[in-house]
Amino acid sequence: MRKSILVVLMVLVVLMGITGCGSKNSEGGKNLHSEEIKKFVVGLDDNFPPMGFRSESGEIIGFDIDLAKEAAKRIGYEVEFKAVDWDGVLLSLNNGDIDAIWNGLTITEERKEKIGFTDEYLVNNQIIVVKGESDIDTKAELNDRSVGVQMGSSSQAVLENIKDEIGIKEIKKYANNVDALLDLKAGRIQGVVVDEVVGRYYMTKNGGSYRVLEETLGGESYGVGFRKDDSEFGEELNKVLIDMKEDGTFDKIKETWFGK
Known part of the structure; x- marks a missing residue:
């Protein structure tokens, strides 16, 4: 009887380990298309107005913040904003600490060797x-x-x-x-x-x-950066950015922060 219980416990431990590993990609980051994950984390320099910065009350606001919130709503995800050291932002992305860099990120050939990018949006x-x-x-x-x-x-x-x-x-x-x-x-x-x-x-x-x-x-x-392993997620972001430009939402957000 004790032996049977021990076997059952061992099986449960193995299953839990498999389940836990199922939400990670090959580089240790999250698999954003797991059924259990409905949120992505945006990494940013929170002192970069008007793209992303803190209001007097401490809330993170800005042009890119409004774009990311609208994009998240359209793809059915929640979005969290996380301040990171900009000098190490690519490492934070590839380590899985964040899922996207959406903060006036310049598209360069050097960066494209390390991460994926949406089309330019600004x-x-x-x-x-x-x-x-x-x-x-x-x-x-x-x-x-x-x-x-x-x-x-x-x-x-x-x-x-x-x-x-x-x-x-x-x-x-x-x-x-x-x-x-x-x-x-x-x-x-x-x-x-x-x-x-x-x-x-x-x-x-x-x-x-x-x-x-x-x-x-x-x-x-400027483009939105994402892990190369999350190309499907990048395509989703790219599509909603195109849709937002076509239906006028992008220009409304842009006017809010940059004027006419």
Whole structure:
């Protein structure tokens, strides 16, 4: 009798182990198409206005947040937003800590080797922001100056490519763009390279403290990042983004955060 009970318990343990493993993909991340999972987690830099940031009450809000909520509703999932270290955001995705990167993520060939992307949903430029009263008018005038940038961002890659050409004295790296812009305002650096959508939004909140140079450092496209093993999930997101553009929902959300 005791032996029979022991056998039954061993079988139950094995079954529980199989069930537990069934919700993981080959890289340790979640299988988003398991019947038990009806939620995906979006990783983001929560200090990246207007794409994703915290309100005064601490709630995560923003353009990308509204898009993700609408997309989740349309595919029948719940969505959770999780602040992560942007410099390690791809690792967080592939480790299964998050299921999507939806936060002004630039599509690059280097990133495409590591993760999957939806089609582009927004086009952006890299701009140079200086203090409102600065005598700098061109990127060449950043020669022998200190320039700030968010660590791990596409802005950093762009800035490092032109550093020697311009003769930039120092690239100072920050955890987020807001800290970089605050240091610029305080005079500790002389310029910040940042995504245009972020720089322009921040300027509207800070009067004449900043000025954008006419020269840009090139355009780029934003996409939603997902694990390559979750290609079906990526296709679902891509489809709802297309649908949202076709039925006008995308433009309504865009106008809320960027105006007409």
